[in-house]
Amino acid sequence: MKRLEIPAEKARLTEVLDFVLGYAKELGFEEKELFQLKVCAEEIFVNVASYAYAPDTGLITVTADGSTDPLTVTLSFIDSGTPFDPLAKPDPAKKRPLSQAKKGGLGIFITKKLMDEVSYAYQDGRNVMTIRKTRSDNGEQP
Numbered sequence: 232m233k234r235l236e237i238p239a240e241k242a243r244l245t246e247v248l249d250f251v252l253g254y255a256k257e258l259g260f261e262e263k264e265l266f267q268l269k270v271c272a273e274e275i276f277v278n279v280a281s282y283a284y285a286p287d288t289g290l291i292t293v294t295a296d297g298s299t300d301p302l303t304v305t306l307s308f309i310d311s312g313t314p315f316d317p318l319a320k321p322d323p324a325k326k327r328p329l330s331q332a333k334k335g336g337l338g339i340f341i342t343k344k345l346m347d348e349v350s351y352a353y354q355d356g357r358n359v360m361t362i363r364k365t366r367s368d369n370g371e372q373p
Contacts, residue, residue, distance in 0.1 A: 232296040239280045239291040239310055247276045247293055254295040255304045260366065267345040268304070268364060274338035275308045275360050283312025283358065302366040309359050316351045317360070318343075 235250045237243050251272045252265055260268070272293075279291050289312055297304040317339045343349050348363040 232294055234292060234294050236290055236292045238288055239276075239283060239312070240288055241277060241280045243280070244273060244276055247291075248272060250293060251295060251306060254297065255364075258297045258299060258304055259302055260304065260364070264364060264366060268306070271342040271345055271362055272306060272308075274342055275362070278317065278338070279308060279310050279312065279358075279360075282315070283310045285313075303363060305361060305363045307359055307361045309357050311357050314353050314358060316353070318349065318351045 233250070233254055235247065237246055248269055251268060255265055255268050276291065276293075280288075283289065283291075289310060292307075292309040294307045294309070295304065320339070322340050322343070323337060339349075342362065345364075346362045347365050348361075350361045352359045352361075
């Protein structure tokens with residue numbers, strides 16, 4: 232397992248993406264999956280940086296773990312900010328035009344659609360958001 236601990240500041244997004252994508256690339260993920268991981272990691276990190284410690288800042292720990300059989304990566308984003316479960320909000324209405332969607336919530340909805348597993352827990356005074364991506368042997372998602 233690899234670990235990155237940095238201030239939860241939007242200006243540090245590049246470091247988080249380099250960490251996440253570098254690890255996933257080492258495992259063997261390809262461009263489509265790397266893009267999906269990028270979108271989801273950015274969504275989660277920016278939310279923590281924007282809201283978890285507001286108006287102050289704090290630390291975020293990002294962990295990456297994976298395997299090659301099957302090709303899987305698990306990422307956890309851990310902060311000690313205000314407790315918040317982004318998965319508790321209902322998904323947006325399916326038949327509503329995007330222009331009528333309420334602000335907020337679409338990023339987590341997209342994350343749930345792109346990842347194979349998305350979970351949240353509040354453990355030991357910390358928010359733990361975990362996402363997992365798996366690819367089957369033929370390069371297709373399960």
